[in-house]
Amino acid sequence: MSWTNFSHIRLLRYTGLFTCVCVSLPLLQVLPSSWGIRVGVRSPAMCIASNAIFALTYLALTSREGMTAQGGRGQLVRLLGLIVLTGSAIVMGWASRSGLSAMLMVVISVALPWQLPTLAGLLWMLGQNLLLTPLISSYMGWTIPAAFLQVCMYLGMSALAFFTSLVARQQLEEREAQRRLNSELRATRALLAESTRIAERMRIARELHDLIGHHLTALSLNLEVASHLVNPDAADHVRKAQATAKHLLSDVREAVSELRQDDAVDLTQALRSLVEGVPGLAVHVTTPPRFGVEDPRRAQVLLRCAQEIITNAARHANARNLWLHFAYAEDNLLGLHARDDGRGASSVAPGNGLSGMRERLAEFGGSVTVESEAGRGFELTVRLPLGETPALAHAPARFEPPALSVG
Numbered sequence: 001m002s003w004t005n006f007s008h009i010r011l012l013r014y015t016g017l018f019t020c021v022c023v024s025l026p027l028l029q030v031l032p033s034s035w036g037i038r039v040g041v042r043s044p045a046m047c048i049a050s051n052a053i054f055a056l057t058y059l060a061l062t063s064r065e066g067m068t069a070q071g072g073r074g075q076l077v078r079l080l081g082l083i084v085l086t087g088s089a090i091v092m093g094w095a096s097r098s099g100l101s102a103m104l105m106v107v108i109s110v111a112l113p114w115q116l117p118t119l120a121g122l123l124w125m126l127g128q129n130l131l132l133t134p135l136i137s138s139y140m141g142w143t144i145p146a147a148f149l150q151v152c153m154y155l156g157m158s159a160l161a162f163f164t165s166l167v168a169r170q171q172l173e174e175r176e177a178q179r180r181l182n183s184e185l186r187a188t189r190a191l192l193a194e195s196t197r198i199a200e201r202m203r204i205a206r207e208l209h210d211l212i213g214h215h216l217t218a219l220s221l222n223l224e225v226a227s228h229l230v231n232p233d234a235a236d237h238v239r240k241a242q243a244t245a246k247h248l249l250s251d252v253r254e255a256v257s258e259l260r261q262d263d264a265v266d267l268t269q270a271l272r273s274l275v276e277g278v279p280g281l282a283v284h285v286t287t288p289p290r291f292g293v294e295d296p297r298r299a300q301v302l303l304r305c306a307q308e309i310i311t312n313a314a315r316h317a318n319a320r321n322l323w324l325h326f327a328y329a330e331d332n333l334l335g336l337h338a339r340d341d342g343r344g345a346s347s348v349a350p351g352n353g354l355s356g357m358r359e360r361l362a363e364f365g366g367s368v369t370v371e372s373e374a375g376r377g378f379e380l381t382v383r384l385p386l387g388e389t390p391a392l393a394h395a396p397a398r399f400e401p402p403a404l405s406v407g
Contacts (some may be wrong), residue, residue, distance in 0.1 A: 186273035317342030
């Protein structure tokens with residue numbers, strides 16, 4: 001996976017865990033005194049236990065499930081996880097009689113902007129560091145003001161970590177918003193290019209019909225008149241020329257009909273623009289061999305549905321892979337089946353995205369159905385009537401194999 005496509009949440013998780021391991025190295029002081037290392041902790045077992053609890057809670061809190069949990073239950077889980085992290089850090093400091101708790105709070109400060117709103121995270125960072133004041137005073141034998149000055153040093157490191165992580169989160173959100181806008185722009189540009197191509201084909205069709213067709217019709221009529229005015233020997237050649245003109249006129253009309261018939265908007269390039277560069281999500285797209293929609297409005301609706309599905313899989317479904325399969329259920333009915341390998345849900349509450357998708361499809365008589373089970377991902381089926389005229393007998397079929405793969 002390329003660096004720009006790497007999950008920043010996963011990088012945060014691994015870096016924080018690495019820091020936690022590095023902070024725990026001073027616990028080597030609990031090894032046997034025969035190693036020549038001075039033992040200076042109150043409770044070695046409590047140090048090891050609190051550090052293990054901190055690491056496991058941090059792993060759970062920064063997992064994909066913990067970072068993307070939605071609703072009140074998700075907020076409660078994050079709040080309880082932060083309480084456990086702060087509590088285990090304080091226990092570590094008390095049991096080790098050292099500043100290890102302050103180092104662990106720096107790790108917590110890195111995770112805070114991703115777990116709480118900015119103001120709440122800032123207050124949490126200040127509060128947990130202030131809790132160190134009586135702790136430092138107790139094991140160092142200092143006065144509260146002296147211990148507070150020591151805490152200010154730790155607070156500065158926590159603040160640096162907090163605001164660095166906050167900027168990283170904001171930049172990630174802005175970059176993702178920019179990526180979505182760019183993908184929309186590229187998809188719209190592809191549709192515009194297709195519309196321009198179709199407009200040019202229609203112009204050529206009109207020119208063929210209005211100019212060449214008109215002149216061939218006039219030529220055929222003049223040859224009809226000439227066939228009655230010339231001598232019998234020349235009349236035979238005139239009739240052959242008249243038959244050739246009629247065949248040529250028929251060929252021109254057929255060519256015009258084909259140009260008008262094959263005016264569908266090709267969606268392949270527009271889809272490729274949507275699926276490129278989605279962070280942390282691999283999108284696999286399968287399309288029919290001739291993937292086009294005549295109505296530009298329906299093409300736009302289909303692209304918006306695909307984009308909404310990609311956004312939901314990346315932001316809410318905790319998925320690593322998404323499969324999009326486009327196929328013509330009938331000659332005048334297009335279907336989209338989407339499936340991801342995310343966490344799924346026992347019940348699906350329609351949000352703004354899904355409701356907007358249904359409203360767009362309902363405008364053209366389409367529908368969308370969603371199926372999901374906890375731990376088995378989401379499946380979504382879109383059906384969109386195309387409202388197109390029947391294809392010409394000589395036009396290429398949409399059902400010719402093989403299907404194409406995009407992305």
